Amino acid sequence: MLHLASQSPRRRQLLEQIGVDFVALDVDVAEQRASGESPQAYVSRVARDKARAGLASLGSMQDAFVLGADTEVVLDDEVFGKPQNADDAAAMLRRLSGRTHAVISVVWLVSAVREQSVECVSQVRFATLDEPTIAAYVATGEPFGKAGAYAIQGRGAVLVEHLQGSYSGVMGLPVFETARLLHDLATPSK
Numbered sequence: 001m002l003h004l005a006s007q008s009p010r011r012r013q014l015l016e017q018i019g020v021d022f023v024a025l026d027v028d029v030a031e032q033r034a035s036g037e038s039p040q041a042y043v044s045r046v047a048r049d050k051a052r053a054g055l056a057s058l059g060s061m062q063d064a065f066v067l068g069a070d071t072e073v074v075l076d077d078e079v080f081g082k083p084q085n086a087d088d089a090a091a092m093l094r095r096l097s098g099r100t101h102a103v104i105s106v107v108w109l110v111s112a113v114r115e116q117s118v119e120c121v122s123q124v125r126f127a128t129l130d131e132p133t134i135a136a137y138v139a140t141g142e143p144f145g146k147a148g149a150y151a152i153q154g155r156g157a158v159l160v161e162h163l164q165g166s167y168s169g170v171m172g173l174p175v176f177e178t179a180r181l182l183h184d185l186a187t188p189s190k
């Protein structure tokens, strides 16, 4: 039985979109980058922690497989997670304005006997944003709960001048890569 260790409605929706049957699990893991840890290594570790926490919550269920994912926005080697408050959201958007940032998503699939991951990195170029635009966007409430304080799938779409990579990856679950991971599940390990 496949489980998705995520409280994110976007991830649940994207997995449903590709016709996968799963049961969602609520997990809560600490998201704190260690000093010297690269953005990629950090995103991967958090995604794996989520999947492992989901598996642990199932106890001794034998044939359980659990997906866990993490998504972060990275600019100049700095990781932008979810904003703490409106000022934090506005500060992130000011930093992203007129620049290209990376969105890293990593997905882990874990079971009692096997752990495997896929990674997806997209490049997103933001339009130059003036203060009224930033204030109006923050006031919609959309930045909260989103890495980098925006949602490409929502009103935040108008902030994005160019995307190179995976739209679903920016939203939180890269569907092409996730499908490959699930396909590999049916294939014996090499």
Ligand SMILES: Cc1cn([C@H]2C[C@H](O)[C@@H](COP(=O)(O)OP(=O)(O)OP(=O)(O)O)O2)c(=O)[nH]c1=O
Binding pocket: 005, 006, 007, 008, 010, 011, 027, 031, 050, 069, 070, 071, 072, 073, 082, 103, 145, 146, 147, 148, 150, 151, 152, 153, 156, 170, 171, 172
């Ligand atoms: C950049 C961007 C991020 N996001 C979201 C995806 C993720 O839900 C969130 C990043 O936070 P995550 O910590 O990756 O995920 P989460 O806490 O929402 O969910 P869970 O840990 O339970 O799986 O930002 C968007 O929805 N749209 C975007 O354009």
